[in-house]
Ligand SMILES: Nc1ncnc2c1ncn2[C@@H]1O[C@H](COP(=O)(O)OP(=O)(O)O)[C@@H](O)[C@H]1O
C-alpha cells in the first residue's frame with residue numbers, strides 16, 4: 001500500500017497503435033487514467049473499444065506506442081523484457097475469460113506453478129500449503145486435487161483467481177472473468193473480487209456488462225480507444 005496520495009497506477013496520454021503489415025490500427029487514442037491503491041475499479045465498454053489493450057498497458061504485456069505508464073512508482077514502459085516479467089510476477093495477478101488453467105495439472109498444481117516461477121517460497125511442502133491457502137481463499141480447498149476438466153466453469157475461474165493470488169500481488173486485474181459463465185456464477189465471481197478488494201487488493205474488473213461494472217466502486221467507460229466517462233457509482 002502506498003502511504004501517500006500518489007496513484008498506484010498512472011496512465012498518461014497513452015497511445016497504442018497495432019501494426020499488421022502495412023495497416024495500422026489505433027487502439028488507444030490518448031488514455032489518461034489514475035487508479036489508487038485499494039480501489040475497486042471497473043473498465044467498461046463495448047467489444048473492440050480498447051479494454052484489453054488498457055490491461056496490456058497496466059501489466060506491461062504490451063508497450064505503449066506513446067505516453068507513459070507508471071505502476072507503484074515504476075515506469076513499466078521503460079523496463080526490459082526480463083525486468084518486466086519479474087515485475088509482473090510480483091505485482092499483478094491476471095484473470096482471463098477462458099481461465100487458462102493447464103488441463104493436465106490439478107487445481108493445486110496450477111496454483112503452485114507461479115510459486116515455482118517466483119522462488120520466494122522454498123520447498124514443495126511449503127508451496128503446497130500456501131497454494132492450499134490460496135484455494136481456501138476462493139472457497140475451493142475441497143477441490144484441490146481435481147483436474148480443471150473435473151470442475152465447473154465457475155470453479156475453474158476460482159482456481160484461476162487463486163493462481164493469480166499465489167504470489168500475493170497488490171493488484172488483481174480480471175479481463176471479462178464472467179464472459180464464459182452463466183449470470184449467477186458470474187455474480188459469484190464478481191462477489192469474490194469484491195471480497196478480495198475488501199481484504200486490501202486493488203481490483204480492476206474489465207467487462208462489457210454495465211450491470212456487472214456497477215459492482216465496482218468506480219467505473220471507467222471506454223469507447224473507441226478513449227475514456228468517455230469516469231463515474232462513482234453513487235453519482
Ligand atoms: N495484437 C493486435 N493486433 C492488431 N489489432 C489488435 C490487436 N489487439 C487488439 N487489436 C484491435 O484493437 C482494438 C481494441 O482491442 P481490445 O483492446 O482487445 O478491445 P476490447 O478488449 O475492448 O474488446 C480492436 O479493434 C482489436 O481488433
Ligand SMILES: [Mg+2]
Nearest residue numbers: 051052053175
Ligand atoms: Mg477484451
